[in-house]
Amino acid sequence: MIVLALTLAAAAQAAPLPSDPIAADWRAIPDDEIMIVTLRGGRAVVVRLAARFAPEHVANIRTLARAHWWDEASVYRVQDNWVAQWGDVTERKPLPAGVTEHPAAEYQGTPFAVAQRLRKADAYSAASGITADGWPMASDGATGWLTHCYASVGVARDATTTGSGAELYTVIGTPARRLDRNYTVVGRIVEGMAYMSAMPRSAAKMGFYAEAAERTPIVSVRLAADLPAALRPHFEYRSPDTPRFAALIARAERPDPPTVASGGVDVCAVPLEVRRAR
Amino acid sequence: MIVLALTLAAAAQAAPLPSDPIAADWRAIPDDEIMIVTLRGGRAVVVRLAARFAPEHVANIRTLARAHWWDEASVYRVQDNWVAQWGDVTERKPLPAGVTEHPAAEYQGTPFAVAQRLRKADAYSAASGITADGWPMASDGATGWLTHCYASVGVARDATTTGSGAELYTVIGTPARRLDRNYTVVGRIVEGMAYMSAMPRSAAKMGFYAEAAERTPIVSVRLAADLPAALRPHFEYRSPDTPRFAALIARAERPDPPTVASGGVDVCAVPLEVRRAR
Numbered sequence: 001m002i003v004l005a006l007t008l009a010a011a012a013q014a015a016p017l018p019s020d021p022i023a024a025d026w027r028a029i030p031d032d033e034i035m036i037v038t039l040r041g042g043r044a045v046v047v048r049l050a051a052r053f054a055p056e057h058v059a060n061i062r063t064l065a066r067a068h069w070w071d072e073a074s075v076y077r078v079q080d081n082w083v084a085q086w087g088d089v090t091e092r093k094p095l096p097a098g099v100t101e102h103p104a105a106e107y108q109g110t111p112f113a114v115a116q117r118l119r120k121a122d123a124y125s126a127a128s129g130i131t132a133d134g135w136p137m138a139s140d141g142a143t144g145w146l147t148h149c150y151a152s153v154g155v156a157r158d159a160t161t162t163g164s165g166a167e168l169y170t171v172i173g174t175p176a177r178r179l180d181r182n183y184t185v186v187g188r189i190v191e192g193m194a195y196m197s198a199m200p201r202s203a204a205k206m207g208f209y210a211e212a213a214e215r216t217p218i219v220s221v222r223l224a225a226d227l228p229a230a231l232r233p234h235f236e237y238r239s240p241d242t243p244r245f246a247a248l249i250a251r252a253e254r255p256d257p258p259t260v261a262s263g264g265v266d267v268c269a270v271p272l273e274v275r276r277a278r
Numbered sequence: 279m280i281v282l283a284l285t286l287a288a289a290a291q292a293a294p295l296p297s298d299p300i301a302a303d304w305r306a307i308p309d310d311e312i313m314i315v316t317l318r319g320g321r322a323v324v325v326r327l328a329a330r331f332a333p334e335h336v337a338n339i340r341t342l343a344r345a346h347w348w349d350e351a352s353v354y355r356v357q358d359n360w361v362a363q364w365g366d367v368t369e370r371k372p373l374p375a376g377v378t379e380h381p382a383a384e385y386q387g388t389p390f391a392v393a394q395r396l397r398k399a400d401a402y403s404a405a406s407g408i409t410a411d412g413w414p415m416a417s418d419g420a421t422g423w424l425t426h427c428y429a430s431v432g433v434a435r436d437a438t439t440t441g442s443g444a445e446l447y448t449v450i451g452t453p454a455r456r457l458d459r460n461y462t463v464v465g466r467i468v469e470g471m472a473y474m475s476a477m478p479r480s481a482a483k484m485g486f487y488a489e490a491a492e493r494t495p496i497v498s499v500r501l502a503a504d505l506p507a508a509l510r511p512h513f514e515y516r517s518p519d520t521p522r523f524a525a526l527i528a529r530a531e532r533p534d535p536p537t538v539a540s541g542g543v544d545v546c547a548v549p550l551e552v553r554r555a556r
Contacts, residue, residue, distance in 0.1 A: 080472045081428050108538070123398045123542035150359050150452045160536065173475070174428045174453060174546050178530060181538040194358045194479035197451070201472035252456060258438065260386070260459040264401035268452050 018247035021273075025244060026236040027133075028277065031225035033058075034235050035065060035187070037086070038219040039075070045192035047153055048235070048274060050135060053110055053146050054186045056103035057155055060165040061186060065221045067096035069166070074215035078199045079207025081173030085156055086218060087166050095164060102161045107184040112137060112144030115241035116249055120264035124177040128267035130245075134237040134274070135188070136267045138180060146185035148176040149268035153187040172197045175268040190235065190274035234277035296525035299551075303522060304514040305411075306555065309503035311336075312513050313343060313465070315364070316497040317353070317473055324469035325431055326513070326552060328413060331388055331424050332464045334381035335433055338443040339464060343499045345374035347444070352493035356477045357485025359451030363434055364496060365444050373442060380440045385462040390415060390422030393519035394527055398542035402455040406545035408523075412515040412552070413466075414545045416458060424463035426454040427546035431465040450475045453546040468513065468552035512555035 029048060037045040051058045064070060070087070077085035095101060114129030114137055122128060125138035128147065136147045148154060152171050157163030162184065170189055189196065204210040224232050239245070252265040307326060315323040329336045342348060348365070355363035373379060392407030392415055400406060403416035406425065414425045426432060431448050435441030440462065448467055467474065482488040502510050517523070530543040 080475055118401065120401045121398070122400050123396065123544040123547075124540045173451065174544075177544065177547065178533075178540050180540065194481075197358055198476050198478050200476050203472075255456075262402045262456050262458065266401040266452075266455065269401075269455065 017251075019244055019251050021238050021242075021244050025239050025242050026275070026277075027239050029235045029237055029274070031232060031234065032062065032223050034224035034233070035061065035221060036224060036227075036233075037070075037192075037221050039195055040217045040219060042219070043192060043195045045195050046190050046233075046235070047187045048190045048237075049187045050146060050185060052133075053135070054106040054155075054184050056100060057106055057162075057165045057184050057186045060099045060103060061168075062223060063096055063098045064164075064166060065223050066226060068220065069093070069096055070218050070221040073218045073221075075196070075199060075218065076215045077169075077206070077208045078172070078201050080201040082171075082176065082207065083169040084172050084196045084199055085167065085169040085207075087156070087168060089215065091167075095166060099164055099166070101164050103164070105162050105184065108143055108145045108181045110137075110144045110146075112139035112142075114144075115239075116245055116270075118249070118265060118267055118270075119253065122177075122266055124180055130240040130267070130270055130272065132239065132241040134240055134272050136270065136272065138267060145181050147267055148179045148183070148185060149188075150175060151189040151193045152176075152185050153189060154179060155184045155186055157183065170196055175266075177268075188272070190237075191276075235274055236277045238273040238275075240272075295529075297522055297529050299516050299520075299522050303517050303520050304553070304555075305517050307513045307515055307552070309510060309512065310340065310501055312502035312511070313339065313499060314502060314505075314511075315348070315470075315499050318495045318497060320497070321473045322470050323467055323473055324511075324513070325465045326468045326515075327465045328424060328463060330411075331413065332384040332433075332462050334378060335384055335440075335443045335462050335464045338377045338381060339446075340501060341374055341376045342442075342444060343501050344504060346498065347371070347374055348496050348499040351496045351499075353474070353477060353496065354493045355447075355484070355486045356450070356479050358479040360449075360454065360485065361447040362450050362474045362477055363445065363447040363485075365434070365446060367493065369445075373444060377442055377444075379442050381442070383440050383462065386423045386459045387421045388415075388423060390417035390420075392422075393517075394523055394548075396527070396543060396545060396548075397531065400455075400544055402458060408518040408545070408548055408550065410517065410519040412518055412550050414548065414550065416545060423459050425545055426457045426461070426463060427466075428453060429467040429471045430454075430463050431467060432457060433462045433464055435461065448474055453544075455546075466550070468515075469554075513552055514555045516551040516553075518550075 075086040076089040115132040117129040128138040156167035353364040354367040393410040395407040406416040434445035
């Protein structure tokens, strides 16, 4: 079969490779850092929240979820090669008590501490890598920030203030790296991304659907921690802080011939695996 | 309205900016470098062919289009954050006379000649930029190659040979840069990309649809040059070889405060405009 010989994952064959994870490489994600956005039809989009990088924004988001604030919301904007965005399209719905309308900017100033530093720089930063807890990060040499990669979740805002977190977007195309240090990254979609990425694009201005019927209704948004124990899913991430992960990156940089080695890998092209706990 | 303050295009206001194109910046694309892939429902996906970079592959593709070879084909693979791929899923359909089954590899060795060289390197190359005729290109310092960006069209092949061009893919997520210098880029989708990018993703292995009914039928594939004159669309590209285009790149690298300047822009994030001739 003629195929596009592919993906790092596809390289995992029967015999273990140096880049294959072992059982101990999987670490639990706290249940209050997992948010489940259920779309019409029961389609679940699971967001891992970046609580330690954007604590004020994530506190808002937890309050919004616990108030069931998004239960009448929708995905109201889908712009090709840019973002899908959801929340309250009217922007008239009052925020629940306890939500800070304009939290501190949390998109820069984080210490740059990575478990795997990438070999080569990119157009947007002096250094980049993957943190020990599995987030893509870049740095200007002084401080670090979470990068806008495919499936990253960020906080929409107007031109001059921060956003509450009520309006969120995810990147559905080329990494939106010029939003780095300008918009706060609060998480990453770790399951169900295809429900967002395959939504019909809007040709209207900036991808806001012109007709209400085009929007995708949101049924509910809940933290895993708030679900009944019997229904609560648990997730775990593959730790980057291992020689296996280093081998994964090396495979991308220096694959077997006849494939030409790139000598590097972009921070947004490193596969960050998350799975349901077994 | 809280929005994600955005796109370079959105920055074009009523008063002309230094980054706005003038009429003379638009240059005609030859009609035999425009290929129209019509999907079920009359949805037209328009591919600009990279004839001067991949002449043998493009010759094959023209022969396939003129033989109406793809008229019973389909989009049979859609893998999230990777590619949509089309052609003859059975791989048993004989190729028409005049098609070279394994043309020369045409994915490296091109002189690196760009109208706009980007300031900063990326993880996959020592230099990158945009050619005078509007293609994204990278270089290792010696030779250059067309890059795999969002909407790039490449030739699928098996592990050890080149592909004829009968099976094509387009990038629907993060730029697939590790395919650079490994797979031949033969074009770029310049209109109708959203029809490809919004297709339902397959969860089956490597994104090949498990069921035939999931595939999207292709109605026809034609070169614009082969259509009756009265029906023939004409396209033009915005020339990068202008001070206006340099200003466009500068805006991305050093936007107005309070937006934080990135100091660079990725070769796959430079907007390459193509429009119907007026």
